[in-house]
Amino acid sequence: MSEQPANEPLFVDLHDNSKPAEIESLCMKCGENGTTRMLFTKIPHFKEIIIMAFECPHCGFRNNELQSAGAFNEKGHTVSCHVLGKQDLDRQLVKSDFASVKFEELQVEIPANNRRGLLTTVEGLVDHAVDDLSQGQPVRKHTDEDLYNKIQAVVDKLESYKEGAESFTLTIDDPSGNSYIENRCLPAQDPQLKMKWYNRTPEQNAFLGLQSEETNPTPAVPTATEGDEEVPEVLTFPANCSHCNAPSETNMHLIDIPHFKEVVIMATNCQQCGYKSNEVKAGGPISAKGKRITLKITDPEDLSRDILKSETCGLSIPEIDLEVTRGTLGGRFTTVEGLLRQVHQELYERVPFMHGDSTTAESRARWEKFLANLEEVADGKRIPVTLIIDDPLANSYLQNLYAPDDDPEMTIEEYERDWETNETLGLNDMNVDHYQATEPETKQ
Incomplete structure (x- = not known):
């Protein structure tokens, strides 16, 4: 084994994942030198990670550690x-x-x-x-x-x-x-x-080492002067990219969806890594009841309907055993086809271990069949199917092609939220009545 020159820095190319990189390290148990192996790899459909394993030939001590090589999630x-x-x-x-x-x-x-x-x-x-x-x-x-x-x-x-x-x-x-x-x-x-x-x-x-929103300067709000034409107001405020953590800008705009309510659209475009994202949040007060929308997709044209999926909304397609829980994907304003393709991409990229050694052939085949069925629905090749949107805050919307008349293919029903759902949403502790402090009595 050749000696490392004393003044030459040690460089380990972790991106060369053909084999683990080895460096000599001190054993914290016996004080002798052992070997640390480092490998940069990716868990299939999950994230890039760095795996480090230490072994001491003198005392037999072993240890392993994992570090994420990817970016933090937005939440x-x-x-x-x-x-x-x-x-x-x-x-x-x-x-x-x-x-x-x-x-x-x-x-x-x-x-x-x-x-x-x-x-x-x-x-x-x-x-x-x-x-x-x-x-x-x-x-x-x-x-x-x-x-x-x-x-x-x-x-x-x-x-x-x-x-x-x-x-x-x-x-x-x-x-x-x-x-x-x-x-x-x-x-x-x-x-x-x-x-x-x-x-x-x-x-x-x-x-996490992220910039807090409190340290960001307050964005300047543009004001209209007399004689100016009314233009869509877009607010821009600084943020950090959720993928590379580089400084980026987020644009925010308030729009009114016909036959629904006002919503806030936020879009981020990172100039450093090219990452783009958009999110929709509902404006206005909290609805007293939840809302469940059921659409019978009987024609490929139904896939082009506009859909607003809030961050509290869950969706399902019983015919292919698809069930997306609340909080997944965040808020999205797109079409039915676009939403299904986003669900497909999210499941394909973020579900780990599907190609690992521990995954059985039966589980892998069942998963691949499910993804194929989901893609067929998005392509309009597998119809009719039923799309169910369930939002306990009633902040989701599905375009009615017959508005203002009722849509024969769509059913909308309201329901009372149970205590557990209100607890999850933080509504049980929310007080909107008599929350202002009373005026103190004047002492005589």
């Missing part, structure tokens, strides 16, 4: 899995550097700064939790026996989880939106998985 998310038995312990998962892990029944949370990124299984994550809690236990047994007994009780419970003796709920909270737990029911929704997207707080943006 953070929580992913919960209800583990029912031994078979669920084999679910693969990705936990990013910024994600915290919580075992709900034990009320035990492992913060993000306590464990680096991992590409493992549910059982592997439980193993890491056991290792973290077990550190320092021999010392605690002699210095603080009460604390030792409490921690040991949690360790024993986690060990029983590994045996599949009882069910438990695992929740990953990731403000970067880059964590994942395997869906065993693809292309359908997994009843044991729950995912919720949320807007990051300024503190979470700072934790």
Whole structure:
């Protein structure tokens, strides 16, 4: 092995993923030198990642770490899995550097700064939790026996989880939106998985190293002067690209959709990496009831109908087992065909492990058949089908070709939201009546 010149910097080309790069590293367990292997790769239909594995030939210590090489999502998310038995312990998962892990029944949370990124299984994550809690236990047994007994009780419970003796709920909270737990029911929704997207707080943006909106200057609002012609008002404000994090601009415009309501359209175009995105948010007050729109697609012309899908809207096509949960894709203003193609692209690019070694041939074939069926619907080759749009805030819209008369192919129904839906939307704690403080009484 040739020696590295003393003054020559070490350069590792991670983008050459034909083989892992190897560098000599210090073993933190025995103090001798070991080897770290680094590989830049991509999980199929998910994200680019950097896998690092360390091995010491002197003491046998091994360690591995995963880091995301891609960009942060526009929102953070929580992913919960209800583990029912031994078979669920084999679910693969990705936990990013910024994600915290919580075992709900034990009320035990492992913060993000306590464990680096991992590409493992549910059982592997439980193993890491056991290792973290077990550190320092021999010392605690002699210095603080009460604390030792409490921690040991949690360790024993986690060990029983590994045996599949009882069910438990695992929740990953990731403000970067880059964590994942395997869906065993693809292309359908997994009843044991729950995912919720949320807007990051300024503190979470700072934790991720992103520019907080509070530090952005307030955009200047153009004003009209007498004699000026009325032009569409487009506001521009600075932001950061969600893909490359470079400074970019977001344009915002308020428009009125006939026979519906006012909506806000926001569009971002990054000059650095070329990434483009658009999002639609409904304006006006919160509707008292939810709305469900059912469209019978009987002709290819129905695919050209305008559709506004809000960020709280879910959609489904029962004939091909398509079910898109609320919060997926964000807000979109497009056509029915355009929305179906966006769903196809999102599922194709973001569902990982479909081509991994752990995926069975049966699961892969079922997934490929589903994508083919979805593409046939978008092409107008598979009709008739039923498109169902369910929005608990009634902020979604589907064009009525016979407006203002009723559309014979479309059914619109309103429904009362249940308590759990209101809780998820944050409406149970919202007070819009008598919220102003009363005038203080004047002292005599």
